[in-house]
Amino acid sequence: xxxxxxxxxxxxxxxxxxxxxxxxxxxxxxxxxxxxxxxxxxxxxxxxxxxxxxxxxxxxxxxxxxxxxxxxxxxxxxxxxxxxxxxxxxxxxxxxxxxxxxxxxxxxxxxxxxxxxxxxxxxxxxxxxxxxxxxxxxxxxxxxxxxxxxxxxxxxxxxxxxxxxxxxxxxxxxxxxxxxxxxxxxxxxxxxxxxxxxxxxxxxxxxxxxxxxxxxxxxxxxxxxxxxxxxxxxxxxxxxx
Amino acid sequence: xxxxxxxxxxxxxxxxxxxxxxxxxxxxxxxxxxxxxxxxxxxxxxxxxxxxxxxxxxxxxxxxxxxxxxxxxxxxxxxxxxxxxxxxxxxxxxxxxxxxxxxxxxxxxxxxxxxxxxxxxxxxxxxxxxxxxxxxxxxxxxxxxxxxxxxxxxxxxxxxxxxxxxxxxxxxxxxxxxxxxxxxxxxxxxxxxxxxxxxxxxxxxxxxxxxxxxxxxxxxxxxxxxxxxxxxxxxxxxxxx
DNA sequence: CTGCCACTTTGATTTCGATCAAGTGGGGGA
DNA sequence: TCCCCCACTTGATCGAAATCAAAGTGGCAG
Numbered sequence: 001x002x003x004x005x006x007x008x009x010x011x012x013x014x015x016x017x018x019x020x021x022x023x024x025x026x027x028x029x030x031x032x033x034x035x036x037x038x039x040x041x042x043x044x045x046x047x048x049x050x051x052x053x054x055x056x057x058x059x060x061x062x063x064x065x066x067x068x069x070x071x072x073x074x075x076x077x078x079x080x081x082x083x084x085x086x087x088x089x090x091x092x093x094x095x096x097x098x099x100x101x102x103x104x105x106x107x108x109x110x111x112x113x114x115x116x117x118x119x120x121x122x123x124x125x126x127x128x129x130x131x132x133x134x135x136x137x138x139x140x141x142x143x144x145x146x147x148x149x150x151x152x153x154x155x156x157x158x159x160x161x162x163x164x165x166x167x168x169x170x171x172x173x174x175x176x177x178x179x180x181x182x183x184x185x186x187x188x189x190x191x192x193x194x195x196x197x198x199x200x201x202x203x204x205x206x207x208x209x210x211x212x213x214x215x216x217x218x219x220x221x222x223x224x225x226x227x228x229x230x231x232x233x234x235x236x237x238x239x240x241x
Numbered sequence: 242x243x244x245x246x247x248x249x250x251x252x253x254x255x256x257x258x259x260x261x262x263x264x265x266x267x268x269x270x271x272x273x274x275x276x277x278x279x280x281x282x283x284x285x286x287x288x289x290x291x292x293x294x295x296x297x298x299x300x301x302x303x304x305x306x307x308x309x310x311x312x313x314x315x316x317x318x319x320x321x322x323x324x325x326x327x328x329x330x331x332x333x334x335x336x337x338x339x340x341x342x343x344x345x346x347x348x349x350x351x352x353x354x355x356x357x358x359x360x361x362x363x364x365x366x367x368x369x370x371x372x373x374x375x376x377x378x379x380x381x382x383x384x385x386x387x388x389x390x391x392x393x394x395x396x397x398x399x400x401x402x403x404x405x406x407x408x409x410x411x412x413x414x415x416x417x418x419x420x421x422x423x424x425x426x427x428x429x430x431x432x433x434x435x436x437x438x439x440x441x442x443x444x445x446x447x448x449x450x451x452x453x454x455x456x457x458x459x460x461x462x463x464x465x466x467x468x469x470x471x472x473x474x475x476x477x478x479x480x481x482x
Numbered sequence: 483c484t485g486c487c488a489c490t491t492t493g494a495t496t497t498c499g500a501t502c503a504a505g506t507g508g509g510g511g512a
Numbered sequence: 513t514c515c516c517c518c519a520c521t522t523g524a525t526c527g528a529a530a531t532c533a534a535a536g537t538g539g540c541a542g
Contacts, residue, residue, distance in 0.1 A: 074390075076390060076391070076393075076394045078394065078398065078480055078481075079481075079482050080480075082398040082399075082480075083398070084393055084394040084397040084398045086390040086393045086394065087390065097383065097387075098379070098380075098383060099379075099380050099383060100383070104387050104390070104391075105390065128372070131369075131372065131375075134372075134375060134376070134379065135375070137379070138339070138340075138375065138378070138379040138382065139339075139340050141379065141382045141383055141386060142338065142339060142340060142341070142382055144386055145382060145385055145386045145389060146338075146345050148386060148389040148390055148393065149315075149317060149327035149328065149345070149346065149389055150317070150345075151393060152317075152325055152327045152389065152392060152393055152396060153317045153319065153325040153327065155393055155396040155397045155440065156325040156396045156437075156439070156440025157319065157323040157324070157325045157440055158323075196397075198397070199396065199397025199398055239319055239321075240319075240320075241320050
């Protein structure tokens with residue numbers, strides 16, 4: 001496919017992108033069809049199974065990605081092994097750190113995921129060419145900043161019970177965004193990961209989930225499948241009135 | 242001063258801006274002299290004394306600002322009064338939330354401060370016209386996101402001792418950036434504020450400062466003035482090797 | 483079916499930081 | 513000058529979550 005052909009087909013979009021969930025909310029939604037074709041020529045779609053690292057803390061990053069399916073956890077680790085999950089990325093979030101060549105954190109698939117990755121320089125150039133693209137990434141960064149700061153309130157000031165309820169509420173509203181008052185979903189994180197997200201131990205997480213179950217705020221099947229009959233009640237348990 | 246005169250004086254910059262500390266690192270550094278003149282025509286420089294609110298959580302924000310002097314604390318509050326400081330802004334940081342009309346947090350002067358504020362629509366327009374300006378704000382947002390995530394590790398996984406040491410180390414490196422291995426500075430925050438930043442009570446903060454003093458890692462005069470003879474040692478106490 | 487392994491739950495005890503309660507000291511106003 | 517107020521420190525006790533320990537679960541390879 002040479003340049004002439006590409007131009008003729010400008011109004012087309014690559015076949016793999018047509019049904020891609022990331023194309024609307026994600027970065028690709030800000031690209032022209034020509035840019036989409038070019039980016040697609042260099043992009044790699046791949047499955048990453050749960051537990052596999054996507055980029056490591058301190059590593060040089062030469063590719064950006066979009067999350068297409070599944071949940072990616074972003075974490076920081078201290079030298080003695082203490083770990084903190086600092087963010088979760090869902091489809092169609094952008095994965096990468098503009099303006100910096102070293103990753104400041106580890107990105108790891110929390111569930112089986114699918115990502116679409118592309119070389120840094122190509123996207124960097126497109127950002128320079130396309131204000132709408134820079135704007136979208138800027139906007140996502142600010143949203144992530146708001147989320148991080150909300151989470152700081154949870155980490156610093158909430159009780160274990162409120163932390164676990166906050167976590168479940170956050171997952172419920174992200175995984176199952178339609179349902180207004182009740183929700184049902186599979187937890188994307190193990191108890192250990194939930195502990196690392198909330199700054200708690202695995203035992204405390206387990207005990208608090210049991211308490212919320214006994215209070216009738218949630219029901220749990222097979223350890224991972226959670227039903228929330230009343231989201232407002234869960235949100236109250238999370239300390240958010 | 243009409244448009245013709247402004248253009249003639251393009252190579253000039255407004256008098257008040259000439260010695261302004263925010264003009265180089267801050268947003269104004271990305272503006273042409275014409276833009277600087279225009280922005281200056283609508284901007285207000287003002288003193289805000291310690292403890293005064295600049296914007297409130299949930300408030301509509303019609304002006305952005307630059308911090309010229311002093312320290313501004315960003316905080317979130319729960320309905321029952323529990324509070325968490327989620328960030329500190331130093332000169333020449335930008336203060337405001339692009340793309341959103343409600344402030345998601347409270348900004349309050351921690352020390353006596355000076356800020357330069359200007360109407361939202363004017364800066365929004367300049368951002369659209371000047372890629373370099375958008376780039377700078379994007380870059381600051383990503384830096385704040387990195388800082389917030391570092392702080393999440395501190396909040397979630399460090400002990401009280403490490404938290405207080407981390408706080409002192411952060412302040413030392415921000416206030417007194419030159420000195421490589423030792424530092425001396427006034428704490429910009431009260432014990433209560435430090436507690437709200439670290440997710441601790443005022444008593445615990447006080448006890449940990451006393452311990453660090455007894456270990457010889459810091460010396461304190463008049464409760465506020467701190468000297469750190471060996472920054473590396475403080476950083477080790479903060480859990481960062 | 484059996485046994486193993488990873489994950490989770492539950493229970494007993496300890497510990498760190500919160501809470502409750504004085505006490506100190508410096509600066510400003512009457 | 514005195515005294516009051518406020519920010520901070522220090523001490524005693526309490527309690528929530530960590531730690532230590534053991535006992536389920538459930539999936540899966542053999």
